[in-house]
Structures are given as structure tokens and as C-alpha cells.
Amino acid sequence: MHASYNEDVINLLNVPNGQRARLVSIGERLQSKLRQYGLHNGDFVRVLRVAPLGGPLLVGVNGREIALGRVVAEKIMVEVE
Amino acid sequence: MKIALIGQPNCGKSTLFNQVAGYKAETGNFSGTTVTFTESCVRVAGQVIELVDLPGAYTLESGSPAETQAARYLDSKDVDVIINVADATQLAAALELSLELLSLNKPLILALNMMDEATRLGLKIDGEGLACELGIPVLPLVASKGRGVKGLFLKSLEVGKNSESRRQKAEGRMRNVEVRHVYARELAEKYVTRGERKVTLRDRLDDVLLHPVWGYAILLFVLFLFFQAVYGIGKVTEPPLLKLFDMLTKGALSPFGNATLISEIILGVMQGIAAGVAIVLPYLLPFLFGLGILEDIGYLPRIAFLMDTFMHRIGLHGKAIVPFILGYGCNVPAVMSTRTLEEPRDRYLAAALATLVPCAARLAVVFGLVAYYLGPLAAFGLYLFNLLIIAITGRILSNMMPEDTPGLILEMPPYRVPTFKNVLNKAWFRMREFVVEAWPILIAGSAVLAILNYFDLAYFINWLVRPFTWVMGLPPTVGVPLIFGVLRKELSLIMLSQALGTANFGSALTSTQMVVYATFVMFYLPCLATLAVLRRELGTRAMGVIAGLTVIVALFAALVVRGVMAIV
Numbered sequence: 001m002h003a004s005y006n007e008d009v010i011n012l013l014n015v016p017n018g019q020r021a022r023l024v025s026i027g028e029r030l031q032s033k034l035r036q037y038g039l040h041n042g043d044f045v046r047v048l049r050v051a052p053l054g055g056p057l058l059v060g061v062n063g064r065e066i067a068l069g070r071v072v073a074e075k076i077m078v079e080v081e
Numbered sequence: 082m083k084i085a086l087i088g089q090p091n092c093g094k095s096t097l098f099n100q101v102a103g104y105k106a107e108t109g110n111f112s113g114t115t116v117t118f119t120e121s122c123v124r125v126a127g128q129v130i131e132l133v134d135l136p137g138a139y140t141l142e143s144g145s146p147a148e149t150q151a152a153r154y155l156d157s158k159d160v161d162v163i164i165n166v167a168d169a170t171q172l173a174a175a176l177e178l179s180l181e182l183l184s185l186n187k188p189l190i191l192a193l194n195m196m197d198e199a200t201r202l203g204l205k206i207d208g209e210g211l212a213c214e215l216g217i218p219v220l221p222l223v224a225s226k227g228r229g230v231k232g233l234f235l236k237s238l239e240v241g242k243n244s245e246s247r248r249q250k251a252e253g254r255m256r257n258v259e260v261r262h263v264y265a266r267e268l269a270e271k272y273v274t275r276g277e278r279k280v281t282l283r284d285r286l287d288d289v290l291l292h293p294v295w296g297y298a299i300l301l302f303v304l305f306l307f308f309q310a311v312y313g314i315g316k317v318t319e320p321p322l323l324k325l326f327d328m329l330t331k332g333a334l335s336p337f338g339n340a341t342l343i344s345e346i347i348l349g350v351m352q353g354i355a356a357g358v359a360i361v362l363p364y365l366l367p368f369l370f371g372l373g374i375l376e377d378i379g380y381l382p383r384i385a386f387l388m389d390t391f392m393h394r395i396g397l398h399g400k401a402i403v404p405f406i407l408g409y410g411c412n413v414p415a416v417m418s419t420r421t422l423e424e425p426r427d428r429y430l431a432a433a434l435a436t437l438v439p440c441a442a443r444l445a446v447v448f449g450l451v452a453y454y455l456g457p458l459a460a461f462g463l464y465l466f467n468l469l470i471i472a473i474t475g476r477i478l479s480n481m482m483p484e485d486t487p488g489l490i491l492e493m494p495p496y497r498v499p500t501f502k503n504v505l506n507k508a509w510f511r512m513r514e515f516v517v518e519a520w521p522i523l524i525a526g527s528a529v530l531a532i533l534n535y536f537d538l539a540y541f542i543n544w545l546v547r548p549f550t551w552v553m554g555l556p557p558t559v560g561v562p563l564i565f566g567v568l569r570k571e572l573s574l575i576m577l578s579q580a581l582g583t584a585n586f587g588s589a590l591t592s593t594q595m596v597v598y599a600t601f602v603m604f605y606l607p608c609l610a611t612l613a614v615l616r617r618e619l620g621t622r623a624m625g626v627i628a629g630l631t632v633i634v635a636l637f638a639a640l641v642v643r644g645v646m647a648i649v
Contacts, residue, residue, distance in 0.1 A: 036139030069488030
């Protein structure tokens with residue numbers, strides 16, 4: 001599938017607005033909780049909005065829109081193409 | 082026959098439930114409005130069905146308390162048929178729960194709700210194909226307009242009767258979350274064709290409403306309009322109602338002469354009734370109506386998104402804004418709504434802070450005392466002061482709690498046009514709590530005070546509360562209205578006139594005393610109903626701690642105000 005050497009794994013906070021990224025790993029405590037909102041490893045997410053002043057991110061995944069606080073987004077690692 | 086409704090949060094279960102059961106469940110365009118299950122007996126095609134509305138759940142595996150409750154219910158009770166309500170616009174996500182439900186091996190029907198919305202988004206769903214593959218009936222539904230409801234229940238009856246003959250496919254391997262997720266996505270891809278998706282109204286609205294600058298400006302404007310409207314309606318409707326009750330009271334008293342026990346009791350009862358009708362209703366009903374509109378439009382999650390940063394300052398996250406907004410109407414639903422928060426720590430903190438938010442009843446005290454005698458600006462200042470105190474309390478409390486809030490995870494629902502019926506029903510539903518629970522207490526409390534007054538027992542209560550009233554520089558007679566304010570907050574105003582012997586508070590109290598009194602009433606001890614909910618939600622100990630906390634905060638705030646007024 002994907003060769004990992006030509007892709008960067010960064011945390012979701014560093015994904016610029018509008019960019020698409022694939023989820024690679026989610027912090028352990030968060031995993032089951034995020035699943036309920038339809039976020040699974042391997043899914044593609046798109047950062048739709050970033051609230052100002054350290055506010056949350058709005059990401060689109062599988063046709064849903066989910067707001068993620070920065071503490072949450074920090075623990076989600078993604079790779080961008 | 083017992084039929085259970087289950088579905089993911091915000092999929093329209095409760096809307097469906099209310100269509101058949103009359104208005105019993107709360108609905109709202111916000112994840113997790115239904116936190117307990119509601120049961121009702123309904124009659125369909127001559128058959129009595131026991132219908133259960135379970136709280137929204139993304140999965141049956143443990144998550145929030147609401148989800149655990151749903152799973153436990155399906156496990157333990159004899160449910161004959163499960164109706165799985167799915168949001169047709171988000172089928173990939175919804176099917177994950179459906180697949181999980183299949184593994185329960187109970188008769189199952191999939192209802193694709195919000196088909197009108199799906200069509201608008203250009204989605205075409207092959208229900209028959211889906212039904213074939215899953216081996217269960219799949220029916221279209223527009224619960225908000227009542228379309229497809231009857232067919233759904235007729236089918237449920239049929240399925241419930243022939244449950245033995247049915248076999249569902251795809252069972253065992255569905256126990257794994259990842260397998261379900263991938264399979265659900267495949268199913269959605271296979272049976273949903275996406276037409277042209279235009280740049281939707283939602284995107285354009287969100288561009289403005291979630292804008293870093295305009296978003297906040299609009300939020301302030303919306304809340305301003307909201308409270309302005311509530312106050313405006315209250316101001317217009319309250320005086321004529323009070324006048325009417327004055328006349329009625331005079332009429333009721335005339336056969337009994339003056340200062341007899343009976344006339345005192347009648348006076349007390351009439352004042353209790355008047356308090357309910359003329360003070361609570363003009364403010365609370367418009368408030369609940371407006372809140373229902375904001376809720377059904379889908380604006381509340383947007384507020385949570387915008388306010389996340391600020392809520393972090395007091396140790397919470399954006400989702401916890403809802404108890405605060407609800408708190409301005411009534412602390413009871415505010416405390417109940419803390420259930421949508423996942424962490425016990427967050428629930429505790431949010432509940433404690435929400436009880437400091439001045440509810441509509443306390444609004445009446447602030448308006449009746451401070452706004453009326455000192456002007457609306459002073460009342461507004463008191464509200465700002467209240468926010469400041471809540472922020473400081475939140476800061477201190479969250480520093481005392483070791484762990485950090487886990488942060489915001491919140492679904493942003495699409496905007497929906499609220500239906501008048503739904504909003505009205507919801508306002509009535511919340512209102513009923515007052516009419517049924519609070520009002521009788523209000524009337525009884527008012528009568529009891531009248532009796533105390535007659536036998537001069539008020540002296541004893543005033544003496545008990547004297548240390549507090551003395552520190553705040555208030556006359557001893559306000560002890561009684563303060564104690565009775567715990568029954569219902571508005572009693573602190575109604576009974577003040579009895580305690581002082583005049584309805585013209587300006588002649589009996591100085592400006593400082595009025596502001597200090599209003600400040601204390603704003604914060605001290607939650608009312609009985611709120612205390613009861615606190616106990617149910619968080620336990621007796623937490624209730625005690627929060628009650629004690631509010632008294633300390635109230636005393637501190639009142640003393641600060643007294644100091645400030647002395648300087649000004």
C-alpha cells in the first residue's frame with residue numbers, strides 16, 4: 001500500500017487548513033472514543049476549519065464533521081500526501 | 082409486545098418516539114439530548130405496544146453513560162423488536178451500529194430517517210439492496226413530518242410476530258469494531274449513490290457562524306437578542322398578570338375579614354399561585370421556546386466550538402457550555418445535561434458551576450429588586466459580576482482537581498429548520514417540570530410562611546440565619562425569604578414583601594442592601610429541585626459539597642459587592 005518513507009507523519013495540529021491526511025495512530029485512551037465518532041486508523045480526514053486563539057479543529061471524515069479540541073488533535077498522528 | 086428504538090445520537094429517535102407516543106421525550110439538534118430512556122404504551126393497528134426510546138449510542142460497547150444505559154437495556158430486557166433508526170445522510174457511520182445490533186440476534190428493522198434531507202444532498206439509497214444484504218427490513222422514514230411512521234410500526238408488528246421464522250445474515254464476525262467499520266463503509270459505498278453535492282447552505286452558514294471574528298460577533302448578537310426578547314416579553318406580560326392576581330386575591334379575601342388565620346393562608350396560597358403564573362411563566366416560557374429554536378437549528382454545537390477556548394480557561398471544554406446556557410433558564414435541566422460529558426471530573430465541575438448560573442427565577446429577583454429600583458444597567462453589571470465569580474470559582478476548582486479535561490470531541494450536525502410543533506412541545510415538556518414539581522411546592526411554601534407569620538415563628542428562622550444577614554448588613558427579617566428561597570428561588574422576592582411588610586422595597590432597604598441581597602440570592606444554595614437532581618446525578622456527598630460551596634461563594638460575592646457599594 002503506502003510506502004512510509006516518502007510521507008511525513010505529523011500530528012493533526014500541524015495539518016494546514018483544507019489539507020487531507022490519513023490517520024496513522026491515535027493516542028491509546030482516545031482510540032475507542034474517537035471510533036464512536038467515525039474516526040479510525042486508515043481513514044482520510046480533511047481539516048475544514050481551525051478556530052482562533054487555540055480553539056478546536058473541525059475535521060471532515062466519512063461525510064461527518066467532528067470538532068476536536070487541541071489536546072485531542074495533538075494525540076492524533078497523521079500522514080499527509 | 083415491546084419495541085425498542087435505538088440509533089446514534091441526533092438521528093431522530095426521539096422525534097419518531099414523539100410522533101407515536103405524544104410528547105414524552107426531549108429532542109434537540111444536539112448529540113445526547115436523551116440521556117435516560119422513556120417508555121410509553123402506544124396503540125398501533127389495534128395492538129398495544131410498549132415503546133422504549135433509548136438514549137443515542139454510537140456503539141453498544143461502553144462509552145458515555147448514555148451508551149452504557151442503552152446497551153444494558155437491550156441486554157437485560159425482553160425486547161421483541163429493535164427498530165434501528167439511522168440518519169440516512171450519514172449511512173456509513175450509522176450502519177456500524179446496525180451491524181453491531183445484528184450480532185444481538187434479535188428481530189431488527191432498519192429505519193432510514195431524514196430521507197428528505199438525503200435527497201436534498203443528492204444521495205440515492207438502494208434500500209432494497211441493503212435489505213437483501215443485511216437480511217432485515219429496511220424502510221424509509223421522515224420522522225419530523227410523520228412520513229413512513231405508520232408503515233414502520235406495522236412492519237414491526239409483523240416482524241415481531243414472525244420472529245421465529247426470520248434469520249439474519251452476517252452475525253458472528255460483526256463482533257469486531259474494525260471489521261464493522263470497514264464493512265459499513267463498503268455497504269455505504271455499494272448502496273448509496275452520490276449525486277451532485279452542491280456547496281451546501283451549511284458550508285456557507287458555517288463560513289460565517291464559525292468565522293474567527295464574525296462568529297463571535299454573531300454569537301454575542303444572538304445571545305443579546307435572545308435575552309432581550311425574553312426580558313421584553315416578560316416585561317410586557319408580567320404587570321397585567323400581577324394586576325389580575327391582585328384583583329383575584331382581594332376578591333378571595335373579602336368574605337374573611339382581616340388578619341385571621343384563614344385569610345393569611347389564602348393570601349399565602351394566592352401569592353404562591355401568582356408567583357408561578359406571573360413571574361416564572363412570562364420569563365421561563367419564552368426562554369425555553371427560544372432555546373428550543375437554537376437547539377433545533379443546530380446552533381448549540383457551534384457555540385460549543387466557538388467557546389471551547391474560553392471554557393478551557395475554567396478547566397472545562399466547549400461541550401460544557403450547554404449546561405451554562407441551560408442554567409439561565411433552569412438549573413435542573415442544566416445539571417441533567419452534564420451527563421453528555423464523558424469524564425466524571427467534567428460532570429462534577431460543570432454541575433457545580435452551572436448551579437451558580439442565575440436561573441429564570443433568580444432573574445426575577447434581580448430584575449424585581451435591582452433593575453426595578455436601580456436601573457437595568459446595575460442588573461447587567463450584576464450579571465457580569467456573576468460571570469466573573471463563576472470564572473474564578475472554575476479556576477480554583479479545576480486547580481484542585483488533579484487531572485486535566487480530556488478535551489472536546491463533538492459532532493457538528495447539519496443545520497435543520499426547526500418545526501414549530503417540535504419547539505413548542507419541547508418548551509412545554511420542560512415547562513411541565515415546573516408546573517408539576519415546582520409550583521405545588523411554591524404554593525405550599527407560600528402558605529406555610531403565611532402561617533409562620535401568623536404565629537410569629539418567623540422570628541425563630543430569622544434568628545437562625547442572623548449570622549449571615551448580620552455579616553452582609555441586611556435586616557434580620559430577610560432571613561425567612563432566604564430560607565424559603567431554597568424551596569424556590571423566586572420566593573426570595575415574593576416573601577421579601579411579606580417579611581418587610583411592604584412591596585415597595587425601596588422604602589425598606591437601602592440600595593446597597595438590595596444589591597447585596599440580590600447577589601447572595603444569585604449564588605447561595607441551589608433550590609430543592611436542583612439539589613435533588615445533583616444528588617441523583619453525582620451522589621449525596623457531591624450534593625453536600627456543592628451546596629456548601631455555593632454558600633461560601635455567595636457570602637464572598639455578597640461581601641465583595643458590599644465593599645464595592647461602600648466605595649461607590
